[in-house]
Amino acid sequence: MAVSIPFRRELEFEYGHVDELSPNIRRVIANNPSPFTLYGTGTYILGRGSVAVVDPGPADAAHIEAILKATEGEQISHVLVTHTHADHSPGCRLLREHVDAPTYGFGPHGSGMLEEGVATEESADRDFDPDVKVRHGDIVEGDGWSVECVYTPGHTSNHICYQLREERALFTGDHVMGWSTSIVSPPDGDMQRYIESLRLLLDRDDARYWPTHGPAITETHRHVEAFIEHRREREVQILDCIRRGIHRIAEMVPQIYLEIPEFMYGAAGRSVLAHVVYLVQRDELVCAGELGMDVDYHLRT
Numbered sequence: 001m002a003v004s005i006p007f008r009r010e011l012e013f014e015y016g017h018v019d020e021l022s023p024n025i026r027r028v029i030a031n032n033p034s035p036f037t038l039y040g041t042g043t044y045i046l047g048r049g050s051v052a053v054v055d056p057g058p059a060d061a062a063h064i065e066a067i068l069k070a071t072e073g074e075q076i077s078h079v080l081v082t083h084t085h086a087d088h089s090p091g092c093r094l095l096r097e098h099v100d101a102p103t104y105g106f107g108p109h110g111s112g113m114l115e116e117g118v119a120t121e122e123s124a125d126r127d128f129d130p131d132v133k134v135r136h137g138d139i140v141e142g143d144g145w146s147v148e149c150v151y152t153p154g155h156t157s158n159h160i161c162y163q164l165r166e167e168r169a170l171f172t173g174d175h176v177m178g179w180s181t182s183i184v185s186p187p188d189g190d191m192q193r194y195i196e197s198l199r200l201l202l203d204r205d206d207a208r209y210w211p212t213h214g215p216a217i218t219e220t221h222r223h224v225e226a227f228i229e230h231r232r233e234r235e236v237q238i239l240d241c242i243r244r245g246i247h248r249i250a251e252m253v254p255q256i257y258l259e260i261p262e263f264m265y266g267a268a269g270r271s272v273l274a275h276v277v278y279l280v281q282r283d284e285l286v287c288a289g290e291l292g293m294d295v296d297y298h299l300r301t
């Protein structure tokens with residue numbers, strides 16, 4: 001029996017309009033909907049008067065205008081970035097033209113794998129380099145608010161979540177979303193680290209998750225546990241494919257992903273690759289050549 005993930009996607013909002021979500025949290029959603037971003041990038045504004053912006057989003061002038069309008073008469077003192085995908089960090093560059101606030105993040109794209117950062121995938125923002133590099137457990141203090149940095153590699157090697165301590169509200173970026181599972185695409189995406197980063201959240205007492213895409217998650221641990229179980233099921237499906245004589249990732253995808261349109265098979269294949277890499281790391285699978293999409297995978301006998 002497949003695990004049931006309590007997905008949620010309903011959200012009432014208007015592009016360019018700021019929504020009050022709690023005493024200390026507001027959100028503006030960028031008009032960049034897609035099968036990967038749902039309605040678009042949700043940029044959060046933390047605090048009042050002197051505020052932090054979390055993920056300015058894509059390089060979209062209209063969205064930056066909307067953020068500026070939402071914070072009119074206030075000062076943006078910090079810009080926090082969860083990770084360097086094209087729908088999260090490029091807006092920093094545009095925002096910088098109007099606002100003199102330092103950016104915070106784990107490091108440039110790929111920096112969770114290699115010190116200097118490495119170019120790994122198409123949708124990466126390779127220009128972003130935070131003014132302040134933050135690490136797990138760091139506290140960033142603003143005027144009337146503070147956030148704890150929670151390093152969560154897996155979706156990308158530099159993915160980091162931020163907890164607004166006053167509300168125990170965790171901004172989960174693309175690590176945990178209500179409407180969808182996360183894409184984990186090697187080599188920068190790493191399934192082992194992703195699952196470890198999910199388990200890390202089970203040791204925390206965050207009251208609510210605010211993902212970049214889609215609505216908030218209130219049943220935090222139940223949601224994370226379902227994601228972990230879902231990944232375990234994927235492994236079982238992959239091993240089952242191989243037992244049935246299906247050795248290539250491209251042939252596994254239609255067997256495993258029965259409900260996705262064909263144009264998403266490429267992304268699904270990357271996710272299967274991530275699982276396969278993890279199974280090879282644990283010595284459960286072997287591959288006939290270099291790890292990748294175009295080799296045969298066999299059970300370790």
Ligand SMILES: [Zn+2]
Nearest residue numbers: 083085155174
């Ligand atoms: Zn992302």
